[in-house]
Amino acid sequence: MATIDRQATTLALAHALSAAERGLAVIPLSRTKLPALRSPHRDAPSAQPAAPPCHGECGRFGHGVYDASTDPARIRELFAAAPWSTGYGIACGLPPHHLIGVDLDVKTGTDASVALRELALRHLFTIPATVVVLTPSGGRHLWLTGPPDVVVPNSAGRLAPGIDIRGAGGYLVGPGSRTDQGVYAAAPGTAHLPPAPCPPALLRLLLPPPRAPHQPVPPSSGRHGQGLVQFVLAAHQGQRNTRLFWAACRAYENGMGPALVAPLVDAAVSTGLTEREARATVASAARLTGYRA
Incomplete structure (x- = not known):
């Protein structure tokens, strides 16, 4: 059974409510950075495998980012249902911000910051001043906003090694969250910035490539x-x-x-x-x- 750290839960709730005031939809997270509430359908028999997955239509909690809300009363209910929560997740792709998260990791043998700079140089864009969240492992999360009519998918390492993208259906660990690895914190001077618009050249790189029409190609491997x-x-x-x-x-x-x-x-x-x-x-x-x- 999860250990309850009431002080950490109280702080996480306070940070989550503050984020909601900025129009960011949130859910409670456990120390593992996963949604704190398990699916209410996890033990249901798979008698209807073709049935569409429930995204909260059942009225119960436990549907991950589909539980995300900016309503203070609902957020308090979510945290009350998960008193072991020590952090909160911010759902990406939702109005009004249509948040896009650029996760720059620091895995062995990669330097995601250098890779992003090289992409910026080659494709002629700059990352504007925006919210930057420092992760316990030494990485960074950059917060950007996208157009309301564009769906940015989640991806891992597609742009370059160590660069993961959090888009529609994904979430970012919010600053102030406490995890097994440590605490997430906003970089100095960025906490009160609004998420900046994603540069168009970068946005094009984040979208899946269009399906190419069939035509003759030269021999290859x-x-x-x-x-x-x-x-x-x-x-x-x-x-x-x-x-x-x-x-x-x-x-x-x-x-x-x-x-x-x-x-x-x-x-x-x-x-x-x-x-x-x-x-x-x-x-x-x-x-x-x-x-x-």
Whole structure:
């Protein structure tokens, strides 16, 4: 049974209510950073496996981010139902902020901050002044806002190693939360900033690539490699460099980078990039994914 730390729960509730005043929907979290309330359907028989999952329509608590609320009375009810809570999660993708979280990790062998700076340089964007939350492990969470009509998905390491994205259906651990690893805290000078709008160039990188139409592709190493080359060939003006960078990252992540350099560069040149631009983009992808020749 979970140990109850009433002081930590009281502080977490206070921080959660403060966040709700800023329009951020919250849920209680346990020390493991997971939602504190378990699903009420966890022991239900799977007699109807095709039935859609319940997102709170049953009226009970325990549906993760679908429980998130800005209503003080409901938030107090959530925490009362989970007196072992020591933190709170902030749901992403919900109005009015449509929050996007950029999680910069500090895992061994990666430097997510450097990777983000390199992405910013290559795609010509800057991260505006915004809320920054320091994690107990030494990482950082950057809070950004997205357009109301754009759904940003969650992803892990897709942009670069160590960069995870919290979007629709995800949540961020709120500042003031206490976990088994330590306390999350707002970086000095950022606690009262509003979440800044996500730069359009970064937003484009966060969205899943459009499905490429079928067309002839040059030979490459296997079907997956052919698909990546095809993806580059389908690029239109304004997305050629972005598509090439994305495809090259996937190629190196799947161990096909060296074999696909020439086909990817040839494909990019055929869309209008110069060979020098294409090779520089592929080389940047190799660095970001940690490839060593």
